[in-house]
Amino acid sequence: MCGIAGMVLRRGRVAEGDLARMAATLAHRGPEDTGHYVSDSFGIAHTRLAIIDLAGGHQPIFDAGKRYALVANGEIYNYVELRAELEALGARPQSHSDSEVALHGWAHWGRDSLKRLHGMYAFALFDHAQRELWLVRDRLGIKPLYYARLPDRLLFASELKALLPALPSTPAIDPAALAQFLQNQASSGRETIFRGIERVLPGEALRIDAELNIEHVQYWRATDVKPRELTHEQAVEEWEPLFAQVMREHMRADVPYGVFLSGGVDSAVLLAQIKRLHSQPVRTYSIGWSDARQTDELDGAQRIAQLLGSEHQPIRLSSQQVFRRLPRCVWAADDLMRDYACLPTLALAEAAGRDLKVVFSGEGGDEAFAGYGRYRPAWIERRFKSMRYPGSGGFRARGELDSSWARRLFQPVLRDALEQHRAPFVRAWAQTPAEWTDLQRRQYVDLTTNLPDDLLVKADRMLMAFSVEGRVPFLDHRVVEFGLSLPDALKVRKDSGKVFLKRWAESFLPADHLWKHKAGFHVPVGEWLRGDFLAALAQKLPRNAAILEWCRPEAVTALLARQAAKHDATREVWSLMQFAIWHRLFVEGGGSRAVPGAEEDPLAWL
Incomplete structure (x- = not known):
């Protein structure tokens, strides 16, 4: 397990110091080793947590002819079988690292090599001959990979926080993604919470050339x-x-x-x-x-x-x-x-x-x-929801916010975006084959x-x-x-x-x-959001910068009063508090604030 980062410049040479700063932000992902490589306008960096070939797995990895350079995060689990197959074809791996088979596989089979990989991975592969960079993410999205395309450069990294210091300014928040966080727990699809920073999708490979043109290749689909x-x-x-x-x-x-x-x-x-x-x-x-x-x-x-x-x-x-x-x-x-x-x-x-x-x-x-109960609704429930919430068979029909608070709490731009929170689910449902059952669609x-x-x-x-x-x-x-x-x-x-x-x-x-009926691990959020803590939160949250920008402070005050009296606004209060902490860390701080300790008072980060 590791962290990767890098960039492609439209003009000029990548500065090694810029790569080092991005990699330093990912040190928790790979505290044992770091490496980078620059070829004029292309640069890649790596931080390593050694799991396989502890002594010989330093990255970036190169082929014998130095045409390809690779940095990878994750594991290629069938590296033993692939290594034997590649050696029979004449490949000469320099280590026993699982990541090296991705490099030699690409050298022998090109993008078709992706279909042979078993594992969880996100990697960047630079091709000197073609002057292009490939960004690849595993089929199910187990390993993360983000990128941002600017007029003069393209940046990529394993985590959002590694991109922020490399950007000229902190990007704006995307209202649609924020609405999905509030209603769905997370934003889904290519767009992230930051406008202009996107996800490499699961099962996708991106080809980026020297002029920053991007080709999207979907090499696996569950459909x-x-x-x-x-x-x-x-x-x-x-x-x-x-x-x-x-x-x-x-x-x-x-x-x-x-x-x-x-x-x-x-x-x-x-x-x-x-x-x-x-x-x-x-x-x-x-x-x-x-x-x-x-x-x-x-x-x-x-x-x-x-x-x-x-x-x-x-x-x-x-x-x-x-x-x-x-x-x-x-x-x-x-x-x-x-x-x-x-x-x-x-x-x-x-x-x-x-x-x-x-x-x-x-x-x-x-x-x-x-396994989820939501996969087997009663017939009448499924029929009713599919009529009231069309486009996804009634699945993932309602958002998590109380509808009355959703109308009261937010500024108009966010309130409008909340109406479209089901878009990722409707889009996914529409992608499913006609011969699939309702259950298979819900799984997908x-x-x-x-x-x-x-x-x-x-x-x-x-x-x-x-x-x-x-x-x-x-x-x-x-x-x-x-x-x-x-x-x-x-x-x-x-x-x-x-x-x-x-x-x-x-x-x-x-x-x-x-x-047995699964009891689950109950997280007592409602107990946390009451008493002295809630009273202190009520003093700070309505004046928080994130809340002032996206919410109506008087409605937030009313929400906190409701929670104090009835304890039935827990989800809404928690969502706003978490957003405010996140905003302090990554918007006001630009990702450069000190890392919170293992245990700290949440109020200190509002």
């Missing part, structure tokens, strides 16, 4: 998956060798690894498979509350850890210990998104980072195998919106804030293609989702664990 008619037994026969190979590839590392054990199905399945394929005990981590009033899943995680013989470390934190991580959490994410689970995930990453560089987690299981919408722009931002940034690499086997593209293709009847029934995975796992995990 190419064809529905299949299979029995459960036929599906299991195909699934078992497939997932075993996926796990073998994901377990390749030259450092120890662990598992985030949530108490649910997906992480338990991962631990069971690791135990089957790995002879040594694996470290596992789970998080819960020291205050017994809060709901967590420590007991379920402990049970699975004992059953499978892991070296388990339960982490118990007080409510305030978690809440005071909010400023660091907002800094780590930088791409504005609201997911309460970021806070406990950040605490888990801090604990695991003291012991390990790599952890497995269960992201993607619900999307690939239809989440796979292309909420997953890359919320859940995977959480998984990548919270872990990388403490230099930990997260591996997510359920988001191997072969697993996603398999899960999408299954008949609905194998995935859901009226009272349960993820049916195929649970039935298959009954042979090695307790049935009562697999089929």
Whole structure:
């Protein structure tokens, strides 16, 4: 796991100092090594967290003829097989790094090499002969990659915060993206919260020439998956060798690894498979509350850890210990998104980072195998919502803000943008093939919106804030293609989702664990936003620069009074507070403010 950055200038030579400053902003992603390369108007930089080939994996990487130079973030899991194939074709790798196979693969197969890669990755490849730069992101968007095209240059980086110091000024906020944050938890698609900074999309490669022209190449689409008619037994026969190979590839590392054990199905399945394929005990981590009033899943995680013989470390934190991580959490994410689970995930990453560089987690299981309750609405609910909220089959129909507050709180430009918050979901729904079922369409919408722009931002940034690499086997593209293709009847029934995975796992995990109602990890946001803290917040928030620009201060004051009296405006208050902290860090501070400590008073960052 690493960080990458760089630039292409229309005229002139890239200054090495500019690359060094961008790379320094990504030091948390790769604290062990740094490197850069400049060829006139092209420059690339890298920060390294060594996972494979600890001694020989320095980047940038070059081929023997020095035509290509590459910097990469992530892992190419099938590097062993690709290396053997490339050596048979005459390639002579200089290291045992997994990233080097991407370089030699490109040299032999060009852009077709992308279809051969298994893994999570974002890389930049410079071609001296063609004087062009390629930016490539993995199929599901597990690894991030952003870029900004200016009249005189193009910049790219693994995180937004690395782009900001290289821009002539802090870019304006995009009202549509801000509206999506407020209503959907995160903005989705190419556009980010900053106008002019865009995402390389999942499964996409960008070609940038010396004149800053950009060609977009989509090398993988989930919509190419064809529905299949299979029995459960036929599906299991195909699934078992497939997932075993996926796990073998994901377990390749030259450092120890662990598992985030949530108490649910997906992480338990991962631990069971690791135990089957790995002879040594694996470290596992789970998080819960020291205050017994809060709901967590420590007991379920402990049970699975004992059953499978892991070296388990339960982490118990007080409510305030978690809440005071909010400023660091907002800094780590930088791409504005609201997911309460970021806070406990950040605490888990801090604990695991003291012991390990790599952890497995269960992201993607619900999307690939239809685990969410929203995938199986009652017929009448689906019919009603599809009529009232057309364009997405009634899926992702309503925003998260109370409609009356949405009308009152915001300035006109943002209020108008809020009306279009469903656009990413409608757009994704329209991309799905006619032969797909309603369930497959719902899976696809989440796979292309909420997953890359919320859940995977959480998984990548919270872990990388403490230099930990997260591996997510359920988001191997072969697993996603398999899960999408299954008949609905194998995935859901009226009272349960993820049916195929649970039935298959009954042979090695307790049935009562697999089929129990998921209690979840309750984050007590409502308890934080009351009492003395809320009173202090009411004094500061209406006068905050972000609130004054985008909101009506008198309405914000009324919102805070409502929260104090009724405690029913938690989501709205939290959203405004988080936006204000983010604004202080990345707009007022231009990304150059000091990094918040592990635990700090959120009020200090308003």
